[in-house]
Amino acid sequence: LNAIRVSNAVMKITSNDENFAGLCPADDFPSLRNSTYLNSAGIGLIPAPVLERSSRFLSALGTYGTRSYFDHIDDIRQAPRIAAARLFGCDVQSIGLITSVAEGMSQFAWFVCPEAGQNVVVVDIDHPSAVYPWLRVAQDTGAEVRYVRVADDPLSLGVDKVAALVDRKTAVISVSHVMWTSGYRFDLEALGGLARSVGAYLAVDATQSAGVTPLDVRQMDVDFIAATGFKWLLSLAGAGICYLRPELAERMTPIMVGNNSTGAVIDRKPSGYDTSRYEFPHGAARLEYGSSAHLARYTLGGSLTYLEAVGITNIERHVIGLGDQLIAGLVQLGAEVLTPRAPEARAAIVTARFPGRDGTRLTAQLEAENVVVLPRLGGVRFSPHLFNSSADIEKALAALAKILSEAP
Numbered sequence: 001l002n003a004i005r006v007s008n009a010v011m012k013i014t015s016n017d018e019n020f021a022g023l024c025p026a027d028d029f030p031s032l033r034n035s036t037y038l039n040s041a042g043i044g045l046i047p048a049p050v051l052e053r054s055s056r057f058l059s060a061l062g063t064y065g066t067r068s069y070f071d072h073i074d075d076i077r078q079a080p081r082i083a084a085a086r087l088f089g090c091d092v093q094s095i096g097l098i099t100s101v102a103e104g105m106s107q108f109a110w111f112v113c114p115e116a117g118q119n120v121v122v123v124d125i126d127h128p129s130a131v132y133p134w135l136r137v138a139q140d141t142g143a144e145v146r147y148v149r150v151a152d153d154p155l156s157l158g159v160d161k162v163a164a165l166v167d168r169k170t171a172v173i174s175v176s177h178v179m180w181t182s183g184y185r186f187d188l189e190a191l192g193g194l195a196r197s198v199g200a201y202l203a204v205d206a207t208q209s210a211g212v213t214p215l216d217v218r219q220m221d222v223d224f225i226a227a228t229g230f231k232w233l234l235s236l237a238g239a240g241i242c243y244l245r246p247e248l249a250e251r252m253t254p255i256m257v258g259n260n261s262t263g264a265v266i267d268r269k270p271s272g273y274d275t276s277r278y279e280f281p282h283g284a285a286r287l288e289y290g291s292s293a294h295l296a297r298y299t300l301g302g303s304l305t306y307l308e309a310v311g312i313t314n315i316e317r318h319v320i321g322l323g324d325q326l327i328a329g330l331v332q333l334g335a336e337v338l339t340p341r342a343p344e345a346r347a348a349i350v351t352a353r354f355p356g357r358d359g360t361r362l363t364a365q366l367e368a369e370n371v372v373v374l375p376r377l378g379g380v381r382f383s384p385h386l387f388n389s390s391a392d393i394e395k396a397l398a399a400l401a402k403i404l405s406e407a408p
């Protein structure tokens with residue numbers, strides 16, 4: 001850890017700004033002074049100190065090439081890995097750096113490679129990155145992909161619905177921890193137990209939970225977790241993190257190979273390759289076949305450090321409180337809330353439909369009021385993070401009340 005310069009280079013988060021009820025200094029997110037940004041489920045904002053550090057790095061890399069690259073190699077290759085290991089409560093070797101969830105999940109899907117006669121259980125309102133990789137493998141092997149169907153009633157999603165489709169032929173359950181649509185949060189301990197009871201794997205897309213919800217793999221029976229960096233992890237597209245259960249990592253022959261498939265990848269200097277053979281690095285780093293977005297990885301290291309300094313349990317408490325406030329206000333406005341009320345069944349996303357109103361139009365009307373959200377499930381998805389405050393929720397609810405008081 002001492003080798004990682006990221007923490008002392010980035011920031012100290014010691015006190016809250018007096019006029020700001022988010023969990024961090026207001027100066028870290030300057031755009032919030034003139035807009036109400038409730039869209040971290042779409043794209044997270046990068047904290048100003050992290051952004052400044054990344055801008056300096058980009059400038060140095062573009063100006064000095066390899067001289068700068070080798071100066072920063074630990075910050076690119078190791079810092080995000082070490083910070084992710086702390087986030088997931090696992091050892092560093094169990095962390096892989098991926099470019100997207102689609103890539104990580106696809107690699108895992110080809111490793112599991114369910115055969116004809118086996119099945120994979122997925123959710124119909126889930127994100128393509130948690131579903132398509134299995135469809136693709138099934139296209140070749142003839143495995144069955146079974147859908148938990150809740151699109152007509154998103155609030156009915158639960159472990160019981162998954163359990164109803166799981167049997168001895170289930171090779172894997174693949175779900176998002178938190179649904180990008182309804183905000184429903186799965187109980188991963190319960191899902192892990194279910195998967196284990198039939199000898200299936202559990203693969204989790206944690207894109208909508210990592211950064212706002214504690215994700216300690218020691219407390220859940222999960223085989224693979226992937227999360228993309230540009231949402232709640234407050235970084236850039238092009239870098240994400242994954243956890244691969246250690247026993248599986250050593251058995252995995254990755255489908256993708258390249259200049260990183262050469263053994264001790266992390267410390268390797270490209271002084272020469274033996275192109276007659278490849279050799280996989282130990283642990284989840286074997287998923288890292290080729291070069292990847294340096295800037296995105298560098299930024300991810302900074303953002304993960306920032307999040308850790310604020311504290312994931314603090315963030316969870318904060319966003320659940322904002323969600324309580326939002327849900328209460330939405331109900332008062334006559335909305336149909338599609339996110340569970342129970343705090344343990346949600347993270348930071350709250351989605352609601354408004355009778356007689358179209359979600360896309362409402363989103364545009366909110367945008368005109370300087371409130372940034374996205375349309376989902378025919379309604380509107382709100383997704384506050386650590387930098388939002390109770391005042392932001394009040395502003396969003398007041399804007400909605402104004403819009404709803406006018407003709408559609």
Ligand SMILES: Cc1ncc(COP(=O)(O)O)c(C=O)c1O
Nearest residue numbers: 100101102127129176180207228
């Ligand atoms: C649940 C979920 N998974 C994954 C992604 C992104 O996937 P990828 O990293 O594969 O582009 C998103 C958002 O774009 C998402 O909401």
